[in-house]
Every structure is written in C-alpha cells, then in structure tokens.
Amino acid sequence: MSVTEAETLELDLDQPTGLWREAGKRLRRNKAAMIGAAIVLAFILLAIFAPLIAPYGPSERVGSLAAVPPGPSGEFLFGLDEQGRDLLSRVVFGTRLSLMVGLVSVVVGLSLGMLLGSIAGYVGGRVDNVIMRFMDLMLAFPAFLLAIGLVTVLGRGMWQIMLAIGIVQVPIFARLLRGSVLAQRQSDYVLAARSLGTPGRSILLGHILPNALAPVIVQATLAMATAIIEVAGLSFVGLGPQDPSLPEWGRILADNANRLQSAAHLVIFPGFAIVLSVLGINLLGDGLRESIDPRLDL
C-alpha cells in the first residue's frame, strides 16, 4: 500500500476545504465583487440603523413650504423638499423599503420558481410541459407590464406590490432550476445514487438541488436589483405603495420629476441611491457568478 500512502501525503498538502469555501476565497480575490459587497453592506447598515443615521424623521417638517426648495447645504446635506422635509433622512429611510421589497420579492420568486422548476425538471413529461408552457406565457409579457397588471389586480398595498414583483420573477427562476436539474439528472452520481436504492425525493433534494444551486444564488442577487428598479418604477408611474408618508425612492423621483430644472437635488439624490444600490448588487452578483461557476472549478 505504499503507493496509496504516497498519494495521500501529496493530497494532504492542500488544506481540506469545501467547495463553498473555495468559492469564497475566489470571491474575496475579486476586487469589483468586494466593492459591490461593500456597497451592499453599507445599504444594509443604512437600512437597519436608519433612525440613528438619519438626522430627522422621514416625514418631519424641518423647513418651510417652498415652491423652490433649498438645495444641499451644511445643515441639510441633501437639501429640503417642497414640504420642508430633510431629503437625506427621506433617502435613508427609503433604503429600508427598497431592500425589503428586494428581499421579500426575491424570496417569493425564488421559492415558487424553485419548486416549479425542480418539479418540472425532475418529473419531466407532461408535468414539465404544463408548467413550462405556463412559465413561457408569463415570460411573453414584458416584466414591468406584468407587474403593473398584477398590482392592479392584487391592490396597491406594500405586501401586494412585493408579491407582484416576486411573481414576475417566478418564470426566470423556474427556467433556471429546470435547466440545472435536467443537466444534473443525467449525471453519473445520480445514476450511482439510484443504484443504491436512494429514493427519488432524496435524490432531488439531497443530490441534485445542492448541485443546481450555484446559478440560482447568482440569479437571486441580480433579481434583487431588478426588484428595486421595478418597485421604484411602479412608484414612478403612480402604482407604488399608497401611504404618502412612505419615502419610496421612486416616489420621491416621481413627485419631483417636474422640478428637475429648479431643484435638481430632489431628483439627483434618490436617483443616485437607486443607481448605487443596483450597481452594488450587480457587482456582487457578477462576482458570485464568477466565483461559483462550476466551469472554473478545478
């Protein structure tokens, strides 16, 4: 057994590490992804500690009503809006809303999409056909139009909007999962697991899904960015959360779109918040894609 001993010795040279830890290492080496992660982290902290960071409340009136509200100054970093509210505070509190919409809608889209996609891919046949044709039907509508339609049907509450944006994302996740599951289902380790009498459910949940998950995580990150844009878009066209006191970024934009020439700061700052958060999430998502892409593995 001297040959086998030599083999092990050689393999002991690299530390025992899991696939995910390897991916984490690659991610940390990726500068763009780290910048993205820093941005995302900053927004998350902003959302959590909004009451501590924001100098005023989101609806608190700190200046007078003004047709042309004052721009950024030493006292009010982002300036005031036409009702005399501090814009910085509104943008900071708006972070909570945007991140929550992103998170909840992705959870909705991901769980429904994963369920449908993995069933379609694993069961196949007619079930696959019915599910996937329905997904195709949903994809035939432009995403934003579908979201508008769903909001009209479901109502304009906060949760309804998150649900609508989540549902729009279902077909994307379902397709992704189905493709992944189909590819993994053909693999040798699935045949090997079947040859041992592993039940179908355990093969799907224990063997196939963990292998199919990498692209889903990436897509989930990117879907969060889309969700933030979509909720801002819905607010912009007047279908956002009805509560006027909620400082939604898209809503601030919409309310002040006609003041672009007289008080540009009212559009620039919330717009910048949307761009920056989406950019951060996308950078992180792309980095994740590169670090856990199985083709780059070993």
Next chain:
Amino acid sequence: MTRLTPPLPTDRPSPAEPVLSIRDLTVKFETRRRTVHAVNGITFDLHAGRTLGIVGESGSGKSVSALAMLGILPKTAKIGGQVLLDGTDLLGLSTADLRSRRGADIAMVFQDPMTSLNPVLTIGRQLTEALRAHLDMDRAEARAEAVRLLDRVGIPDASRRLDDYPHQFSGGMRQRVMIAIAISCRPKVLIADEPTTALDVTIQAQILELLDDLVRDEGMALILITHDLGVVAGVCERTNVMYAGRFVETGPTDDVFELPRHPYTHGLLASIPRLDADRATRLVPIDGLPPDLRDVPDHCAFAPRCPKVTEVCRTQVPRLEPQEVRDHHAACFHPTSIPVGEASA
C-alpha cells in the same frame, strides 16, 4: 496482464442455488421513430463467491444488461425475461420493493469515479446514505461503519477523511470510495461496470486486487463488465463474451482464452498486443463494425464480419452449444479449433 491470484478451481462444487439467475433477459429501447434491441436474451447463473466476466466491445449490451438487472434504465427501456435474486424476480417487484433491494442486495460500481461521486457532498455523507436507508443505522453508527468501510477498501487515515469532498481524492482513491459505498450494505451481488477503465494501469491492478479480496472475504458474487480481456483473465473464473446483445461464447476463463471456439472471441484475442510475441507478429483486427441494433437479426449477428461465414450463418441464429470442455459453450455453426496466434491472418 498477469494473474493476480490463481482462480478457484472451476470444478469446485457449486452451492445448490445460484444467488443470481438471469433468464432470457431482453432490453429494447422504444422511441416513436425506432426501436433499438440492446439485449436480445441473455441467460446465466451466478453463485455466491464466484466471479463472472462479461466481455464485449462498446454497444454490445454489457452495461445496459447491468442497468436492467438493477432496474435503473430510463423509462423508454422495455425489459423482458427474469432477474432472479435469491429466487425473487426483481423485474416483478414494485418500484418501492425494488428500491429496497438495490444497494442492499445488489449493488454496482461505475466506470468513472471522477463523476460518479456527488461533488458537493462529503464522502462521509455519501457513504452513510445507503447505510442509514437500508440498515436503519443512526448517524453515529453509520459514521463508525463508514470508517470501517474506508479502512477496508484501503483508504489510509479513514476517520479523518470522512469529511473530505470527492475532489480531494485521486482517481484511484475515489474508485475505492465508490467500492466502499457499493459494498456498504454487504450486497450478495456486486456488478462492476468497467471499474478500472478510467484509471492508471498501476491503480487498475490495485482496484482489481481489492475486488478480488472482497469476493473472497465477503463471499459476494462479482460480475465484472469490461472490454479489457486482460482484466477478465486476471480476476474472473468464468467469462461470457457478448456480441450484439447476445452471449456468443461462455465458459471457464482459461478454456475460453486458450481455445476460443467462436470466431469473434478468437478475433478479440488475436487483436491484443502481446509482450511475449515476436516483433514481426502483426495484430489482427476484426474487420467491419458491430451491427446496427435496430432489428434483432434473424441470423448470426457476427456473420457479416466472420471469416468462416457460410450460407447457414446468414439464415439461422446459432444457439449456445456445449463444446468439448465442460461448461464451455459457443454460439457458432463453425466453431474454430485452433489456438490464438496459430490462425492464419
């Protein structure tokens, strides 16, 4: 390849009942456009502690037969005949019953250890899966047994390697892990489908030695499927040669190798390079290609490639007929009687 251990004498009395009996197994794949007849009626018995080699070229139906015995072919496959494991016909069992026998009573080692292990699960997790499912062990018991199994298949420092991932093992080590998984529930029959094809030659010998040991120690029956005649010569007591979904020659390995009766077997043996042969000796290839399996031929499937073909070969299917040596059968109307190497090219 030299023989690893002398084979058991083939005239040793067999236990009364074979552990595995295959009766007229057929497999065809039906799609809307065409039907492929992959296996066209194979029959054999296998006793505990014995090794059977199934040899044939790609597409001869070796692997499909194995998958059919385990019942893990895709749904498009139509399987006929009987697979009797300890007297129970596996093909007649319900899906759930069959699943409870797979892994527990009959298990398989696959060709490529690089892809047959799940890359995202630790080998400990993969080893304990069958143990927990079939033998009802709890986590701690299963882990202890997993360590014992890794130790048994010759993986050093077994307890420490349980939480490693497949990519941290070399090819030979992975195949050892695959074998450990396959034997984890002490199956009565182990099918090894090209277990050494993807490995280095030095590792090949180790893996074959391991399989040979397991058959001796655990009393398992082993079916070794391969295209490598050297592998069969080293390990198997009996050899069945498969061509176009049928056995064309069966018998004790020594007899089949020394005096092959079927022209196909003869051709296979003549096409192997030999170290002890004169440099001037040319290898003799078998001309032509294996037949298209869209139709079951109603004649000898080897006829189009056979040097000794006559009219009867083109009109009738030869049956396995007994030859001079006991248990040696060949399906040929014109069995050869010249040892390999002396035949005219």
